Amino acid sequence: MESKPYGFYPLGWDVRILEKHGVQDLSGDVYKGKTLFEAAPDGERVLGYLPDDIDYANPNVGEDDSLGDMPQGDYITIPHMQWMYYLPRICNHCTYPACLGSCPRQSIYKRQEDGIVLLDQSRCRGYRECVRGCPYKKSFFNAVTRVSEKCIACYPAVENGFQTQCTQACIGKIRLQGFITTPDTMREDNPLDYIIHIAKIAKPLYAQFGLEPNVYYIPPVHVPPAFLKQMFGAHVPEAIATYRRASDDPKLLGALLLFGSTPRIIHRYKVENGLAIGYDEQGDEVSRVPLKEPIYVRPLYDERYGTYRSNIT
Ligand code: SF4
Numbered sequence: 001m002e003s004k005p006y007g008f009y010p011l012g013w014d015v016r017i018l019e020k021h022g023v024q025d026l027s028g029d030v031y032k033g034k035t036l037f038e039a040a041p042d043g044e045r046v047l048g049y050l051p052d053d054i055d056y057a058n059p060n061v062g063e064d065d066s067l068g069d070m071p072q073g074d075y076i077t078i079p080h081m082q083w084m085y086y087l088p089r090i091c092n093h094c095t096y097p098a099c100l101g102s103c104p105r106q107s108i109y110k111r112q113e114d115g116i117v118l119l120d121q122s123r124c125r126g127y128r129e130c131v132r133g134c135p136y137k138k139s140f141f142n143a144v145t146r147v148s149e150k151c152i153a154c155y156p157a158v159e160n161g162f163q164t165q166c167t168q169a170c171i172g173k174i175r176l177q178g179f180i181t182t183p184d185t186m187r188e189d190n191p192l193d194y195i196i197h198i199a200k201i202a203k204p205l206y207a208q209f210g211l212e213p214n215v216y217y218i219p220p221v222h223v224p225p226a227f228l229k230q231m232f233g234a235h236v237p238e239a240i241a242t243y244r245r246a247s248d249d250p251k252l253l254g255a256l257l258l259f260g261s262t263p264r265i266i267h268r269y270k271v272e273n274g275l276a277i278g279y280d281e282q283g284d285e286v287s288r289v290p291l292k293e294p295i296y297v298r299p300l301y302d303e304r305y306g307t308y309r310s311n312i313t
């Protein structure tokens with residue numbers, strides 16, 4: 001987890017690769033710039049850089065710092081002139097993983113059955129090309145074991161139909177893990193397909209790098225669009241506008257409400273009678289969430305305890 005615009009781990013990870021990548025053509029609907037694979041210098045497979053040890057020394061640098069000052073006597077207005085937001089950052093289990101492409105030992109592989117990218121530590125010799133190549137800096141060299149390590153997408157859980165631990169443990173209920181399909185085979189009854197391919201409110205991080213990362217973010221609504229466009233692509237304003245209207249689209253609202261509702265992976269869902277209902281791979285129901293939470297209003301005065309309530313809903 002880091003906060004933007006000033007948080008980074010390792011230090012400056014994204015500004016450094018963006019700077020190396022240089023100015024690219026982001027105008028219009030179609031990205032016409034180079035991917036990091038196309039921008040690789042002669043003799044290298046991907047444009048990257050290796051962080052220094054010191055870059056890993058301050059994980060909390062810039063944490064929670066907002067952009068803009070708050071002079072004495074000032075007050076907050078809408079839209080905010082100060083802003084920051086949290087960016088939960090994990091391995092993206094990319095469709096075209098630069099870590100995999102960079103490793104001269106072929107120690108990294110992508111599983112055909114679920115797309116999970118794994119690093120075989122028994123093959124690894126600590127060359128760190130994966131650390132250099134991954135633009136998201138999600139392959140880490142372990143100085144004690146002398147081999148690298150990365151997220152395993154909780155594959156034992158996924159193999160048993162459970163969502164990853166980071167998804168299950170998220171008390172903010174902001175994560176949903178499952179399987180998306182390609183745009184030409186998308187299914188309206190797959191909540192992730194609906195959110196990503198149909199409503200198009202969730203976007204990959206720095207798609208211009210060309211790795212097709214498989215973590216999608218719903219962009220924060222209060223951040224200047226120019227900053228978000230560089231991070232999440234040209235269609236951020238439409239994504240935010242659709243997200244703001246989510247309550248008008250029961251299918252979208254239902255898919256969003258399934259976040260954090262079950263530890264199981266939801267393969268299909270439907271919305272009916274004011275409920276979003278999720279099903280696992282076998283078609284068994286694993287989640288049932290009301291689109292509108294009922295509100296119970298209690299009397300202000302509690303007869304039993306002879307006292308007034310400060311919160312009556
Ligand atoms: Fe590899 Fe990095 Fe993509 Fe993860 S985010 S699959 S470590 S390139």
Ligand code: F3S
Pocket residue numbers: 102103104105106107108119123124125126127128129130131147148
């Ligand atoms: Fe390959 Fe990275 Fe190990 S480049 S050898 S997986 S340190």
